[in-house]
Amino acid sequence: MKSLLSLKKYFARHKRKLLWGIVFILLSNITQVYVPIFLKDGIDGLQSNISHSEILYYALLIVGAALLSGFFRFLIRQTIIVVSREIEYDLRQDFWSHLQNLSLRYYQNTSTGDLMAHATNDISAVRMFVGPAVMYSIDTSTKMIMIIAIITTFDWQLTIAALLPLPFLSYMVYKLSKKIHIKFEKIQEKFSELTTKAQESFSGIRVIKSYLREESEIKLFEKLSEDYLDKTMDKVKVQAWFAPLLFMITGLSIIIAIWFGGMKVIEQSLTLGELSAFIVYLGLLIWPVIAFGWVLNIIQQSSASMKRLNVIMSVKKEISDSEETDYFVKEIKGTVEFKNVSFRYGKNLPVVLDKINIKIDQGDTVAFIGKTGVGKTTLLNLIPRLYDVTEGEVLIDGKNVKTIPVDVIRSSVGLVPQETFLFSDTLENNILYGVKEKDESILERVADISEIKKDVDDFPKKYQTILGERGLTLSGGQKQRTCLARALAVNPKILILDDSFSAVDTHTEEEILRKLKNFMENRTSIIVSHRISTVKDSDKIFVIDNGKIAEEGTHEELIELNGIYADIHQRQLLEEELKQI
Amino acid sequence: MRKSIGAKPGDDEVLGKAYDSKLMKRLLTYVRPYKGYVILGILLNTLVAGLGPLRPYLTKVAIDDYIALKDYDGLLVVVALLMGSLIFQAIVQYFLMYYTQLMGQKIIFDLRMQIFKHVQKLALRYFDKTPIGRIVTRNTNDVEALNELFSSGIVMVFSDIFTIIWIFIFMFSMSWELSLVTLSVLPVLMYATFLFRKKVRDAYRRVRYHLARLNSYMQEHITGMTIVQIFSNEKREIKNFSDINEDHKKANIDSIFYYAVFYPVVEILSSIAIGLIIWYGGGNVIQGTLTIGVLFAFIQYTEMFFRPIRDLSEKYNVMQTAMASSERIFKLLDNNTIITNPENPKPLKDSKGEIEFKNVWFAYNEDEFVLRDVSFKIKPGETVAIVGATGAGKTSIINILNRFYDIQKGSITIDRIDIRDLKIEDLRKQISIVLQDVVLFSGTIKSNINLHNNEITDEMVRKAAETVGAHNFIEKLPKGYDEEVKEKGATLSVGQKQLISFSRALAYDPQILILDEATSSVDTETEMLIQQATEKLLVGRTSIVIAHRLSTIQNADKILVMHKGQLREMGTHHELLANKGIYYKLYQLQYKDQEIKAS
Known part of the structure; x- marks a missing residue:
């Protein structure tokens, strides 16, 4: 209450x-x-x-x-x-x-x-x-x-007599509807069990068919269906009383009135x-x-x-401007520095990043490479403050990110996340998602750099094509390129690409990288990738392993080092060869 | 202003016509087994429908014949009759309600089981093309939508009609003139009701549409909240949301208007009827052609019309939903993508496990062949490893061996019998498959190993688990083999899940084993366990393994190298390495670093 x-x-x-x-x-x-x-x-x-x-x-x-x-x-x-x-x-x-x-x-x-x-x-x-x-x-x-x-x-006597049954009616409605509500929740429970079973059984159909378990699945489902029927009838048993009791009690009131009242009429009172x-x-x-x-x-x-x-x-905001925020910071230039940064997702969860120290100068292109789950994405997410560090500090232009207004950081960072998420909206609205004022020229320009332009020209509705289930479903590569265009459209000082070309073919990728080079002059680029071809031209490459920097240097230096990077390089050459056969 | 587009309501919400005789005919076949219920229902209805309308008549009798004549005993008799009819009606109504619901539930139970059984029979091709969610909806929500038609729909229509008929009978028997005068409001009432239904139906459709938009907008933006925040678009999203929220509110407020008009109109109409009764009937009373008791009864009847008329108007919605759902259900039931048994199957019992592929061509979609002219032979008891890059056709080989799919050209034989000449049950009984992604069902550890097969005893389950090394961790669970497996096995580690699926394959003790090794990385200790388990699994039976482990390929009798749908190389590990062909490259790419780790 x-x-x-x-x-x-x-x-x-x-x-x-x-x-x-x-x-x-x-x-x-x-x-x-x-x-x-x-x-x-x-x-x-x-x-x-x-x-x-x-x-x-x-x-x-x-x-x-x-x-x-x-x-x-x-x-x-x-x-x-x-x-x-x-x-x-x-x-x-x-x-x-x-x-x-x-x-x-x-x-x-x-x-x-x-x-x-x-x-x-x-x-x-x-x-x-x-x-x-x-x-x-x-x-x-x-x-x-x-x-x-x-x-x-x-x-007054007739009033009392005729109204006597009515409190029972209130009580009955209260009790019955409460009971029905409880029974109804039980039915919902059973219904969701039934749904889960169907879901499970249809998605596990390979196992069921190969072990010839169709019959036992049918029996299990039948059992649940029966339970569901029983629970429904449990409710019906209560609910079926509702209308008759209602009639009974209200009818009773009227009958009392006719009987008692009738006698009073006879007595002429x-x-x-x-x-x-x-x-x-x-x-x-x-x-x-x-x-x-x-x-x-x-x-x-x-x-x-x-x-x-x-x-x-009442859940509190975790990341927001605070007393430390310096609102005089209106823009950023693009130097990024990690100082002794450690990170874990929760108190009792393992360390994901362990005392990372990196400095990235404005206008540089740096790349991170490493196996899945070594902390690359986490590292990137710390820059636009999607998470805050557990220890150490992340600095932009030499200032702790916690002192820069969140809006300022985020509007200067273009992040292309690993998971390509697009809204079921027009292509144009998706690409210009972060742009405050719509501008055709931006649209054309970023679509060109990200090599999505050619695809769009083939769509009958061009940039007004609606994406998603109810519209056009883009291929993985097209989605990634759209996400890139979206990040470029905000005119970022820092561009972060988190494995953003995995579904783009190498030829298109080369083209994009070539055009990006021009666009990214004086801006900072941070790239995560599994492909050597994506990272090899970076000013500096970091190999991350187990939350630490295992190797760093240019492509040539790392090949020379003959470590993890050289090994990855070797494999990709082999893969290429296999494809050619 | 930028306006975000929420998804439109899905196909599943499109409503068509309210009546389709073909669909209705087919739906009625489901009622046939419960004819008794229907007849009983209609009988009880005829009986009970008159009891309500009887009471105002009895009131009239009480007033005119007893109260007016000061007959206390007579009044008591009428009161007793009223009481009796009330109790009788309540009881009959209870049973009527109960049995019609029971019938409805039984019918939809039958239908649900029919759908489920049918889906179990469908071939994998069907599942490839149809989202699981849609099949589930047919089996749950669509069936549910028919409930109302079967439970209240059929029988209650009779109840409403009979009630109206009885009211007419009583009214006309007392005074046909006053009946006509009173009933003059009825056309207006009926018109108002049906108009209201129609308006509310349209309004609700709009509410539902906006609600769907609202929900899909929220769903989408909660999922994509990272994007919203990265592009610091929170304020704009709040604005966009307020537009959708506003539309939803407006749609609702529009529907309030219809209610706000309709309910007072009904009240006013019944007051107009009372006014008419007083004016016209009162005039007759003054002339002495009508008694006051009749007036009294008529006033009560004015309140009785409304419910049956409202109920009848609601049936339109019930029908419309039922038609749309049943159409979708029947479409599923009419789908015949089924792999059938041969007419004269050849017997196969305890096969030796000799397998041969002869010039096999196979495509999931017409003409896009994923296997081209593949031929090889596997001797009984041999272990064969299949290797190749992604998309080389490895999985397709195992998909066609137990007839998940049928091949287009060539033949596959087991013990020299073409698998298409075998009964599917006989074929699949010989083969156990361990899939790469472990499928666990909700239930216990035990039921996940024996898959509810009573022929597999607890002892056999335990032995299988012991052999693959799963027994140790299972025993440590609070309830051991009876431990509940939660949602998709969330409580179990990746390695443990694999060991359970190994135990499952072993418990079925097949002649032929197909193993699709998982690629997911596990810790060294688990890796050792799985490696040992794999060796145990393969002993003493013909095995085909899509190999991702170095030890597996090293131990295989024969390695098939698949490349772009073709079998390109075949031989033992050392032979193939010496060959310096595709295998050599694959080996360096996929297996070599396992060598480093192992050493």
């Missing part, structure tokens, strides 16, 4: 609309409770020589009251429920803004599916509280008070008109009473959801 208090500021933002909503609820209820009163007057009139015109008058009053009440009811939904959507919007927007600030580390430890579930299910659960729960609880309580006040004036109005009022009361039990459940569920959301919202 406490967790819902964090909604206060959202309610405050829409105070006016909410207050109007409450006013409309009151107005609608006041007019609505008049309908049975006119009905009563009409029926009582019929027993005492009423004229045709008088009866028409009552009929018109009934319709008039209903019209007014209906109009206010329309306004209730247009205020309170609309506010709930507004608040849902605000909440989701805040949630999303918060996610933007969370570090790479957070995303590596949290599954996308989980975050998505919070963003959709939990936020809609909270909305149910903000909208329907608030609306019905105010509506219900005011309507109940008014109706009970009116029917008590008819006959109650008029027939009052009895009819009484029964109509009972009809009006039923929904509020049901809503009461239902609202209790919503409140419970939404407060649990709000709690989960609050946990995420």
Whole structure:
């Protein structure tokens, strides 16, 4: 319950609309409770020589009251429920803004599916509280008070007798819907087991077929399907009571009214008109009473959801500007230095980088080479502060990166990550992703350098081609070249290529490197690759092994050294030879 | 302004027509086994549908015949009748609900099993072309979408219609004139309801569309958050998101409007009906042609129309979803990519394990041959290693040996019988395959070794594990062989998973073993364990190994060198090295540094 208090500021933002909503609820209820009163007057009139015109008058009053009440009811939904959507919007927007600030580390430890579930299910659960729960609880309580006040004036004994079953109805709705909710979650569990089994069984089809296990897979699946059926029927057993019990209890109320009220009419202590109005009022009361039990459940569920959301919202930013930040730094030149840098991903996790010392001058091209998993990518990620060092410091232009505004660093660094991630958007928007102001000339230029231009010219929609599942699927090489274009488009002072040509053929690669040389004059390039051809012309090459620098020097020097680098070189020559056969 | 495009809702959401007689006919075949349920359901419905409408009539009787005449006992009788009908209706309704749901669940159970069984039969070609996720959806969500049609759809339509009929019967029997006057609001109510349904359906489609956009946008940008942050685009993404979020909000607010109009309209219509009853019926009462009890009953009937009409209008959606899902399901069931058994299979029991490839040509896709004219012979008990660069055709050789795929030209024989003349079961029983990527199923360690085959005893499981050296670590697990294997074996190391899949192959004790050695690097200790296990695995049976280990090629009786789909060299390790051909280069590239490590 406490967790819902964090909604206060959202309610405050829409105070006016909410207050109007409450006013409309009151107005609608006041007019609505008049309908049975006119009905009563009409029926009582019929027993005492009423004229045709008088009866028409009552009929018109009934319709008039209903019209007014209906109009206010329309306004209730247009205020309170609309506010709930507004608040849902605000909440989701805040949630999303918060996610933007969370570090790479957070995303590596949290599954996308989980975050998505919070963003959709939990936020809609909270909305149910903000909208329907608030609306019905105010509506219900005011309507109940008014109706009970009116029917008590008819006959207080009859009121007590007829209303007696109604608390049970509230209780029943509360209990049953809670039970159904629990059973429903069990069904969901079984359903996901069933899905997992199907998934597993279809993706392991080779093993199943080669060991002839089709029959036993079918049996296992059948068992799960049966469980699922049983769990569903468990829910049905409870749920099937819902409607009949509802009928029973509300019917009981009306029967009591007819019986008890009927006797009072015979005794002439109650008029027939009052009895009819009484029964109509009972009809009006039923929904509020049901809503009461239902609202209790919503409140419970939404407060649990709000709690989960609050946990995420309170995760602190890990990498951001701090007191140390020197906002006078507006741009960087491109000298990069690693001083005694060590890194590990977590306290109890192994050391990935071990006391690295490197200095890269502005305008230089340096390359890193080594086996997978030796820490090359980690090293690169430290430069634009995707992670912060565990020990030592990373310096740009001689200043610790922690003192430079994050925005300044990131907008001067063009990083082409190993995993080619592109958005399902147009090619143009992807390439100009980091550019603040769209510019055709940049687009043409970077597309040319990264050798994607020729491919684009073949696409019917050119740069407006939409990528991804619903559009065009690029080949691995095309994706890598697009990512390169995207990094070049930001006019970077430091370009970082993390194994960015692995799917590009050697001929195209040579062409790209040639064009890059020109572009990269006075800019710093840092390249990671598995290919000798990519790194051989660098000013300096570092061979990383086990988180340390194992060898360093130019291509010629390293070949001379006859170590790891020379070995890699040897292999690639062999591979080339094999391809030629 | 740059506007990001969220993915559009998938094909799976496209809805077509609400009724297709061919599909419906086929769907009804699934109901046939449960005819009894349907008949019982309809019978109970006819019975119970009249009980609700009976009560206002009884109220009328109470007022006119007993209250007016001050007959306390008569009133009591009516009250007892009302009570009885209420209880009876509640009970019947409970069972009706229960049994219709049970029927629906049973039908979709049958359908689900049919799909699953069918998929198990499909050939690998099908799996190559179809994303696993889609097959899973057919088997789960699509089947689920039919639930409502089968459980509430069929039977409840009758219930709604009968209820309306009964209401009419009672009303007309009391006063046909007043009935007509009261029912004059009905066309408006029906029109309003169907219009509302249609509007809400369209509005919801828009909400769903925007929700899908919202979700796919979030999904995509959470996955690509690194890119967002590297290019310091957070602010712009927040703006882009607010556009999509706004669209979603607007779509929702539009749908609120329809509700905001519809519910009051229903209330107003029922009040208009009450007004009409009071005005017209009241006039009749004044003239003495109608009793007050009738007025009373009619007022109650005005509230009874609405539910069945609303329910009926909802059936349209149910039908539409069901049609779309069943179409997709039937398409899968009609797919016949199946490798079939020969009509007169030749018997093969306890084969010797002699294998021969004769001029084999094979392509996954037409004319793109990945194996060209491959011929070789393997003697019983021999170990043959296949080596080659990626894409040389090594995996294809093992894929066609147990008929995962059929070849286009040439022949493959086991014990001189063409494998296409054998029953697939007989063929596969002879061969165990150890794949490069270990497949583990959720279940226990034991069930992952015996794959739920009861013929493989616990003793055999244990012995197999002991032989390959897996027993030691399995025993150390808290529950030993009964330890649960979590999601894809997350708790086990790479080496341990491999040893489990070795144990699996060994427990099945095949005549022919196919091993695709894993390339993933493991620590030296595990490497030793796997090497020893591999040796144990290959002893005493015909083995084909896609070799990545130096020790394996050194120990092989024969090495096949594949290159670009062709068998280019064949011989022992030393012969081939002396040859200084492709193998020599491959050796230096792939295996030589293992030599350095080993020494």
